[in-house]
Amino acid sequence: MITDDPDLDVAIRLVADARLGSASFLARQMKIPFAAAAVFLDQMEVRGIVGPAHGSRAREVRVRACHRCGRVGTRGFYVREPDWVTGNRTACRNHDACDRRR
Numbered sequence: 180m181i182t183d184d185p186d187l188d189v190a191i192r193l194v195a196d197a198r199l200g201s202a203s204f205l206a207r208q209m210k211i212p213f214a215a216a217a218v219f220l221d222q223m224e225v226r227g228i229v230g231p232a233h234g235s236r237a238r239e240v241r242v243r244a245c246h247r248c249g250r251v252g253t254r255g256f257y258v259r260e261p262d263w264v265t266g267n268r269t270a271c272r273n274h275d276a277c278d279r280r281r
């Protein structure tokens with residue numbers, strides 16, 4: 180759990196995974212109304228997960244997500260370019276800690 184709201188947690192992981200702070204992206208992925216997705220992004224801004232809104236442009240995303248354990252944070256990740264075979268390859272640098280979280 181990242182927050183006390185499971186739906187917000189899902190939204191945070193999607194945004195962190197895709198590195199895309201966009202309400203239309205979130206609305207599509209979660210099959211929720213655009214306005215609900217925009218509220219999630221505002222809640223993320225309060226938590227420092229995304230930057231402020233700039234009109235209709237996507238927001239800056241300030242966190243990453245581990246594709247193995249789901250950890251969301253700013254530090255302790257290695258990042259490879261995503262590719263079409265393996266998907267998102269961002270993972271914890273500390274494999275033991277990552278394994279314990281799975």
Ligand SMILES: [Zn+2]
Binds near residue numbers: 246248271276
């Ligand atoms: Zn991990």
